[in-house]
Amino acid sequence: MTHTRNTPASEAPPADTRAGRPHLRQPRVRRQRTFPAEGYEGRAYRARAEPMTVRPLRDGRYVVESEGGTYVVDAERETCTCPDSAIRGARCKHIRRVAIEIESGLVPAPDERERVCAVCGGLMFAPVDQDGPALCDRHDHDPGDLVRDRETGALLVVVDRIGDRADEVRTGEGRLVSEYETNAAYGDHEPVFAVVYVESLPAGDAVDDFGTWVDALRDSRRYLFPASRLTRVELRAGDEEGGKSGEADAGPYSGRTSGTTGAETQRA
Template identity: 50%
Template sequence: MTHSAHTPASLPATRSKTTLPAADTTGRARRARVEPMAVRPLRDGRYAVETDGDGETYVVDLDATTCTCPDHEIRGRRCKHLRRVALEVTARLVPPPGRRTAVCAVCGGRAFVPTTARGPALCVRHTHRPGRPVVDRETGDRLLVVAATGARADRVETDEGRLVADYPSNAEYGRHEPVFRAVYVDALRRDGPVSVYAFPASRLRPPRIEGDDGGAGADLSATADARLSAA
């Protein structure tokens, strides 16, 4: 049975007008923060900014540093709308250009993925970068991530011909979660072949304390690359 913590939830489709802390700013920088605005990403990578004072909606292009408001188009200034979008992107309140908002397959929180991405998504907290040390929640063993498959655990087969989701040891992890491939650190330190194993995303966790990775890092990552290339 899948643990409730690993069940995705829905995210609101729209946002209400909000404000940000003034942060000891003045002028346009202050107005960008304290005036109520709603920032909505558009499919083409731009942003619609709905304001409160004049009730207008303007379109901001961060890449081109443009806005359709009079302050920018007539005066050529870096307006409050441009500043507000940049602030919300930096604060991870909205996705950066070229990305869209998705639901994390592990916690149901917000994840930003490329607009063309398909399959299950993961937020920053629950993704694993290749070359990073992780720990198996079931056994406590240390591993090194070698690849992200981008495919669900109920669709990825192991070398044994079984779906990752069908292993009893993965029963408490979401069948919808993306699979990562990893090697055991101890195997890298021994002579002989190195096997690559597949795990649902939430079965792997980052090391909790310094030294929990047993020294796995850049050196072991290079060792893994060499050993796997030679296999």
């Protein structure tokens, strides 16, 4: 599928995505849609201009309702139960429409399914084989992400996505992550992340040796937090000189030598 992203004529564009990550979706309202069709011809035109409804099935196929009938499309095999495909072997308008809706982020790809973000409840598409609670793009974290602890304000680096629920993961002390008083305000059902404190990492000249940094990340004591206790700290270009950063609770972060702003008292 090489279609560029297109905005369907009949509704607002979907939230955009970071490649390969779950992302927020439109609510589950499936109605007939059309797409701008100017400049297209034949089946490509009809795939866009004709009102159709596309519904994903559990097995990765799609039901397409059009004025001419209701058909089932296998997007991976590019087959459809309509006469145009089944008899003539054409890449019919239904197959094309499914491809357009997948490309536009309106329906999940065959290897995705609709999930609900454990933090905000937003609908999104995530890989079928992804276990554990799901997180939307806004609430997910990747290893290497700089985040801030909502409880203490401390700067942390995400080192692992544990993925299992906070009421299923035990810390080194043998307690469930959800049992900690400081995690009471966060959902027991949220996936857990392992982090290290930025202040525990080497600062200044020592960091210029990348190997030192990697070793420190590996050897630093890890802490387990539920997803929404961590807020992403966005670094913008130019922040090396100590510019403002952070989307929710902004604080000073002067590149890689910071993280010493009173965090000692927040360690507990």
